[in-house]
Amino acid sequence: MxxxxPRLRLLSILSVALLVVGCAAYYVFSHSGAPADEGFGAGELNEGGIEDIGALAPPEVEKRLNYLIQDTGETLRSLARVSEAQLxxxxxxxxxxxxxxxxxxxxxxxxxxxxxxxxxxxxxxxxxxxxxxxxxxxxxxxxxxxxxxxxxxxxxxxxxxxxxxxxxxxxxxxxxxxxxxxxxxxxxxxxxxxxxxxxxxxxxxxxxxxxxxxxxxxxxxxxxxxxxxxxxxxxxxxxxxxxxxxxxxxxxxxxxxxxxxxxxxxxxxxxxxxxxxxxxxxxxxxxPSDGDIAALHDYYNALLQTKGDLKQLKTSQAVQQQLERLGEALAAQAxxxxxxxxxxxxxxxxxxxxxxxxxxxxxxxxxxxxxxxxxAGQTRYIALDRSAERYGFIDQAGQWLIKPRWVQVQDSLMADAYTLFSEEKSSDPESGGRALRSQFAYFPAGSNKLVDLPFEYITEALSNSLLLVERETNGPYGLYDARNHRFVLPMKFVNPTVTDNVFIARLGTRTDLMEGLYGAYSLDGKIILPTQFSGIEHSDGLLYASSADRSRQDVFDLAGKRINPQGYNVIGRFVGQQPLLVQDTKSSKFAFIDRQGERLAIKLPYDEVEPFSNGMAVVGRDGSYGAIDLAGRLQVPLDYQQINAFQTRYAAAIRAGGGTSLVLISQDSKVIKELGSYTSMKVPENSNDARYYVRDPNNSDEYLVYDADGNFVQND
Incomplete structure (x- = not known):
């Protein structure tokens, strides 16, 4: 706050002090020598200030002085009625x-x-x-x-x-x-x-x-x-x-x-x-301060002296000048x-x-x-004719290059290209018989004539003057080279994503229809993966592709070379330096491979294996579960009926025969904390953001929330 x-006249300041005395009894003041009541009657007073004394008749001048004397005296008497409190x-x-x-x-x-x-x-x-x-x-x-x-x-x-x-x-x-x-x-x-x-x-x-x-x-x-x-x-x-x-x-x-x-x-x-x-x-x-009160005493005495000098002052103007001088001196003294x-x-x-x-x-x-x-500086600029409510283009001197004719003109992410909006007739009765039509167009170098472009929207500006463009709402996408005005990839794709110079999309003409299969391309238009996959995901410089019938998944490098061995299905993703889990589609046996596709010498005599998470992989045999480290060593024995993905330090697990009683275990199988009977869990892989929801032992309708390290987070 x-x-x-603000700067105030002292009398105004002291008048506020009277309110202080009445409203806040613990702030009190004292000053000796307060004047006695002046005893003026109502007929002897003319209420007002000093600003108009010069316009008063002599009898009224004396009455005004009486009023000022009484008002100042009453202020001093009010201050004297209270004593200084010790704070x-x-x-x-x-x-x-x-x-x-x-x-x-x-x-x-x-x-x-x-x-x-x-x-x-x-x-x-x-x-x-x-x-x-x-x-x-x-x-x-x-x-x-x-x-x-x-x-x-x-x-x-x-x-x-x-x-x-x-x-x-x-x-x-x-x-x-x-x-x-x-x-x-x-x-x-x-x-x-x-x-x-x-x-x-x-x-x-x-x-x-x-x-x-x-x-x-x-x-x-x-x-x-x-x-x-x-x-x-x-x-x-x-x-x-x-x-x-x-x-x-x-x-x-x-x-x-x-x-x-x-x-x-x-x-x-x-x-x-x-x-x-x-x-x-x-x-x-x-x-007021002590100096303010002392100045007010002097002002009171000066008023009395002025009244005594009325005959010598002779005119009401002289009285006003005298009081103004007193007021200035008082303000300085305060x-x-x-x-x-x-x-x-x-x-x-x-x-x-x-x-x-x-x-x-x-x-x-x-x-x-x-x-x-x-x-930035341009060859031409959008301008509005306010009387016609139409837009056109002017040059640097403000002269029309193309006279106003469009309802709206919008800049774009592409240099010298614009979206032009025109009115046209409409059969829709709710539109009032008129509708807006948009057209994307550009000015070729050295020309002031617009050329229409075969798309309506620029979805994203990419590197090297490449644009991801769309023909119409829910329509197809393509890659357009704005510098050379040519298509790098034709407008025959939908649901596109562009990451790290890789274009992934499926063949089709409508985003709201499920048609065609996905492929992957470099931004210079070269095929990385042909359009024969039900889905492709780009992650950490690799492409994970699902077959058209979704029966298998392979991993490819950005040159289109498959990394997983022939006949092995990919499970999970490469994360950091952790190997990737694969499974033989015929024998169902598991293996781990490195980023070059080489199988690692990790023995997996288990009928269930999960991908690595934070350096540990959950394994199972005959319904019992444990966990191995990156070298394939069984660090957590097969003593659990459930183990969730390891977080940075711990994993949530249920002992064999433990029902729903959740415990946190370390990577060397030590039980760190017993959490209680769980109701649900959120356990992301390769993270430390897990949340465990267990029943409150004191209230069966409530549950307690713990984080990945077993710290209590909240009641819920």
Whole structure:
């Protein structure tokens, strides 16, 4: 929370003090020598201030002085009726809260003016967008890169109000002019500024290259940071500022401050981890210092003296001038500091209170000499004729190359290519008889004539100017060479994926129909695998392909060479340096192979074998299960009725005859932890993200969740 303390006349400050006396009994003040009641009757008073005394008749001048004397005297008497209380830190230890997760605010870390100026000077890459019309253009700044800096220059409750002033405009055709010469509206003054999210209009439609920009902003020249906690509740600075923590506990804190009258305060409550707790609100009260009260006494006496000098002052104007001089002297005498009391409510009791006292804001400017157009230089640009509501193309000088005729024109990922939208008749009654038709077209080099392209969408831009393109919604895909304007792969594929320079897709004309088989191609159009597979997956530089009848799976390298031996079916995937499990399709015997397809000398006298997971493979014989390591050694004996895939350290298993009682075992068969009767599991291979759900022994309707290492995660 931040509190701004504006400059006020002393009488206004002291009138607030009367509210303090009534609303917060624990803040009280004393001052000796309070005046007695003046005893003026209602007919002797003329209520008001000093600003219009010069216009009053002499009898009313005296009545106004009587009112000022009585008002000031009553303020002093109110202050004298209370005595100075002795303040000490009150610490509450009561724990509160409903157990809900706490909210936090952003930790306030301010920039001084010098720091902000240095940070702004290092900013690069400011940009803008420009919309071109037949009769002018609109420019919108992209200042997102400055947002984090403005946030550091502001307070949590009051963002900065930076303004932007365009200066020198540089166009794509090489010309330059000032914004003042080209502003679109005569109502806009040359020195008018714009907010970052505002657009400004120009009277010309020439494409801009860059803009010179002046930014006007306000910032804090300096600040003081003070930290208060129960062990250090009082801080006094060398310039007289004082800070006192008067209460802490019960999700709240109270602070008494004496700070400069023009300063801004930012107060945050931090937890033991240094996070700023969310504040549910705060109250604040201002009250006078001893110097303020002494100045008010002098002002009271000066008012009495002025009343006694009425005959010498002669005119009401002279009286007003005399009182204005007294007011100025009073303000100077009152001193620079103001006393404030703050009560904050938080979502939890803070461990410490951090207070930033920010000096009064100052005005600053910074110049960005070159803010660039987002759109790079082109031969032609999209422009809108606002009267006809149609789009066309203009050159760098703003002249029409193709007159407006399209309802919409959109840029694309392909240079000099556009999607053009035209209206056409429609038989659909809900469309009002009109519909939009889109066409993809491009400008050949050196030409201003559009040429239609045989596709409608660019799905993805690939390397070497290759584009994955689609003819229509749910239609076929192909690979298109945008540089040479030719197809690398024709538009006869659907469900494509492109990874690591491999194009995998199936033959077909519609993505919503199951037709054709999958093949794999290099991005230069060469066949890696022919279109004869029910599915192909690219993983870690290898291709895993399922036969058309899904009866077998093989693994191939990116040259299309099969790695698994002839007659062996692939089970699982190569992961890291772990071997791949294969099975003889005739004998059903298992084997492990390396990445070159060589069978490893691992004996597998088992009727069940699982792929390796984190260096261990589960094996089984006659319904009993164990696990082998990468050398084929049986590290976990066949003593279990179930073993799940090993995680980084442990596997979940059920002992023979153990029912549903789940235990965690290590890679050397040690029981690490008994989890209990499981209900379900999520056990990914080659991971450490397993989750085990077991029944709560204290509540059969609940279950407990454990992670892969047996740590309790949550009730569910």
């Amino acid at each position: 931040n509190i701004t303390q 000490s830190l009150a610490v509450e230890t009561t724990e509160t809260g409903d157990g809900q997760p706490l909210q936090y605010e952003s930790l306030f870390v301010p920039f001084t003016s010098a720091q902000l100026k240095a940070a702004l000077a290092s900013v690069q890459g400011l940009r803008f967008t420009q919309r071109l019309y037949a009769d002018g253009s609109e420019v919108r700044l992209d200042t997102e890169s400055l947002d984090s800096l403005w946030k550091r220059a502001a307070t949590p409750d009051e963002p900065t109000a930076e303004q932007y002033l365009p200066q020198r405009l540089r166009f794509r055709d090489g010309s330059e002019q000032t914004f003042a010469d080209l502003k679109a509206s005569p109502k806009v003054e040359a020195d008018d500024t714009f907010a970052s999210d505002d657009a400004f209009e120009l009277s010309v439609n020439k494409p801009l290259a860059s803009v010179g920009l002046t930014v006007v902003y306000r910032s804090y020249p300096a600040f003081r940071k003070v930290v208060l906690d129960k062990d250090h509740p009082n801080v006094t600075l060398d310039d007289g500022q004082s800070f006192r923590l008067t209460a802490l506990g019960n999700d709240s804190a109270s602070v008494r401050l004496s700070t400069p009258k023009m300063s801004t305060l930012v107060v945050q409550g931090l937890d033991d981890a240094g996070r700023a707790l969310y504040s549910n609100g705060h109250n604040s009260w201002a009250f 001193g620079p500091l103001k006393n404030t009391e703050l009560d904050y409510q938080f979502e939890a009791t803070p461990q410490r209170i951090v207070i930033h006292v920010l000096d009064p804001m100052e005005d600053n400017t910074i110049a960005f000499t070159q803010v660039d157009n987002v759109l």
